[in-house]
Amino acid sequence: MAAPQPQRSPKDAQSMAEKQREISISEFFTKNRHLLGFDSPAKALLTTIKEAVDNSLDACEEAGIAPRLLVEIRPDKPVNLGLELSSQQDQESGANGNGNGKAGRNDTAARGVKNEERYKIIVEDNGPGIVAAQIPRIFGKLLYGSKFHSLKQSRGQQGIGISAAGMYGQLTTGKPVTVYSRTGAKKPAHRFQLLLDMKKNEPVILSGDETVWEKEHGTRIEIVLTGSYKRGQHSVDNYLEQTAIANPHLHLTYKDPKGETIVYPNATSDLPPEAAEIKPHPYGVEMGILSRMLADTSSRNLASFLKDEFCKVGPKTAETILETAGLPPRKNPKRLVQDDVQKLLDAIADTKIAAPPTDCLSPIGEDLVMAGLKTGVEADFYTSVTRPAAVYRGNPFQIEVGIAYGGKLPADDLAKVMRFANRVPLLYQASACAIHKSVLTSNWRSYGLQQSKGALPSGPLVILVHMASVWVPFTSESKEAVAHYPEIIKEIRLALQEAGRQLQRHIRRREREKDAAKKQSYIQKYIPHIGDALQEILEISDAERNEVIETLTDTLERSRKL
């Protein structure tokens, strides 16, 4: 090797052991903040609003309240808009394609964090409010929440998002999170100011007193952070617009940093059907999980364990499973050794069990998908497909696709793909997403569109895909892309194919109409000349000529229409 021989200071096992340490979850996510969606100031602003809106909508729906939300982005200190720093670029913008090396490096070295913009983010809802005792941990501790341990279609699931947004604010501005909440007209409102102790992952309560608040019930959260406000594809504006499309029951008021107010009124006053919580399906369970369930159960025997802890297992199915496994139904679940667990697992795989219930899912519905597209996209043709529910790893899910085509959409661009998971628009990491992949690997040429190898189809086309599930598997905690489970990709492709065929029919019809129009124009153009020529050759009268023209036109028109 050409490199100069390095000065080595080899370490032994003992000196290495001294460096071993526990890593707290908040330290972990501070260093890996891009996992949570805080890798650029523009994205941080969006992620914070997204997490707060997700929580508000989930809470309202769970409490049966038609949601009315206020979202406000308020500049928090003088903003230096003249200075364009590379660090403020949107992470997916492609960044400085043609800069030259040296300048690039110097720019980077010369930047600090001083000149970034600072905003106060406010999200307020009319939800059920939060019991005061829970507020500090919900907003000031990572991995704390109510949705993680249940199988139910909801926007939030991990118990990380909103506390991570607070942590990001604290990290970049040192300011605490402020929370107002009130659980009813007869209850007092509370106001908390919270920090997160990053070594212990515990909330630090700066203040937490009763206060006066005009709202009868609801929650308001204020986070001050370093961010960057932009327009365009990945913007808060776009996110809120898409959120309104996918949530027609939402009434949303949005105040942007320039002080302008946009109101998205609710299109319906009906809440979506309530998503039910379900128990896990036996086909999704694995060795380790099953062992833990057996150890934790309060059921006294195996038969009731199977019936109580899983969905779609009745007395008969339980009996079949236990017979196949060669295990006595009255056996205490806690007494199973590992071999028994394996037998039980094998028996489950060998037993025919009905698919999990799907009434736990709340899709948007074909009509509302189409209506949403019509509101947001000006086109000639719209179609939508809601697939029946399917299952991955024991989790029910359902795919919906909407397509808008033609009209004023740009004919030479690649198709625009709008992705949603449990009614939440996904704006970042498109290329990492199973939805994007499914669109990319579908054969759009067979539906009459152009598509280059390895690329999205091109044409005046918008494709909307929505996945509803009791547990959406995201590729990272920032919940921006759906993981590539084969079952999910398959369902998305089937939905795309169904919608694609409808699009194909439209495109063919349109082409036929075009052809027909062309033929008609030929007829109109040439027949008079033929008439004139005939008149000249045969020396017929004008009236006879006109008659000939009429007959010819008529015959050709009839043949054209066949």
Add this chain to the structure above:
Amino acid sequence: MAAPQPQRSPKDAQSMAEKQREISISEFFTKNRHLLGFDSPAKALLTTIKEAVDNSLDACEEAGIAPRLLVEIRPDKPVNLGLELSSQQDQESGANGNGNGKAGRNDTAARGVKNEERYKIIVEDNGPGIVAAQIPRIFGKLLYGSKFHSLKQSRGQQGIGISAAGMYGQLTTGKPVTVYSRTGAKKPAHRFQLLLDMKKNEPVILSGDETVWEKEHGTRIEIVLTGSYKRGQHSVDNYLEQTAIANPHLHLTYKDPKGETIVYPNATSDLPPEAAEIKPHPYGVEMGILSRMLADTSSRNLASFLKDEFCKVGPKTAETILETAGLPPRKNPKRLVQDDVQKLLDAIADTKIAAPPTDCLSPIGEDLVMAGLKTGVEADFYTSVTRPAAVYRGNPFQIEVGIAYGGKLPADDLAKVMRFANRVPLLYQASACAIHKSVLTSNWRSYGLQQSKGALPSGPLVILVHMASVWVPFTSESKEAVAHYPEIIKEIRLALQEAGRQLQRHIRRREREKDAAKKQSYIQKYIPHIGDALQEILEISDAERNEVIETLTDTLERSRKL
């Protein structure tokens, strides 16, 4: 809305509060296992081997030992190879493109986990070994390790990987992880059998005794898991081959599940230059981190705090910063209020500070990148570029690019992109990666290649990209794709441009040669006929004719070469 009015059971704040719970990190990663790279049996097999090999290589290099590794995949129980289950499909394979809906859903419902394959994975190294007291936590606790808190180029960084692999094995087979380790010839060897308590995230030690082991020093880990062994792009075979390319100092013996042994001998006996640990650079620090550093420091005054805790801050720079901030150099760092911290941060941004040191990085080097490509890829033309080091968020990093072109590479396919981070091949989630994005958004047409809108370039082309850094920002814990930091994308694009221009010169030269050959063939083809024609018209002798031909050929050859 068309949906039937649901039966609602609205919840209030009190009933919601009762569902709030803490989520343990191991529960979190069990449910989100795709974050760690365990979303399909094929990927789980690869991830497990990758994590173990990463750790072995890091430990050997840190101890100054030339690594000799054994990797073995042993079928653990009768394998049912006849049955192809959809769950065993590689997650990036595109899955069942043209199946029809109903069959798809029934397949899914009818599958269990019984028939998946089971393997014992063995990875053994000749490294420094691990002190017995540390073994349980290193292999049986998530978020525990030595690399997280240091800024140093290494393969592992999070303290999650290997314990997650053990957890996955336990989850799918119920079997413990077995670890052998010995720290020296005069020390006893130890053998541990470990499980991970998933609620507490703590190791459960089934056994941990002294044992007899023939190795003088080293570590051996055995994990039994449900997996799927495949060949192809995302295979273990491919990963190990690429690992050998990027680590020419590694001697690797690989026994595949069929019992065949492949040896990759080391190409050099020199270890790569040792990567040094560095302190954080002031430009990368943020409000929250700075506050914590101030609180935690053992420095007694601000001036020494700045000098001791950061790189590239000497007495003069410290003085300038504190003067700009209006803070006394002798002030106790623990006495700073929030406004002072902001002032300090602003002053850092306003002060010119040298870029971080780059001797902490250990790139592969242009020669070895080229040599590696030549070993692995048969082509006409090779080139490589190692960029100078650059910085993102205060972290030094360095980009290397290699290109192979022509020869036996398929001319009509999209380019193949090989991605490496700190010498580790990245096989999954290509489209989520900053490397892929940079290749995609570079203009390859200007280098003489074909490229469709939104697609990779096509042609007989392999592109290798390596990122070396003290902290590689991955998009998820499974470390498969580099996050889209603008500074990183920019550097990759600059490296690609440099290599692309060299490729362009080669392609142009080749085209000129082709043109020249074509012209020459014209000369050879037509001049004799011209000679004959002249002979006929002018009635010259054969000798005169030959002379004319020779003169003409000579003149044209000369003009062609200009």
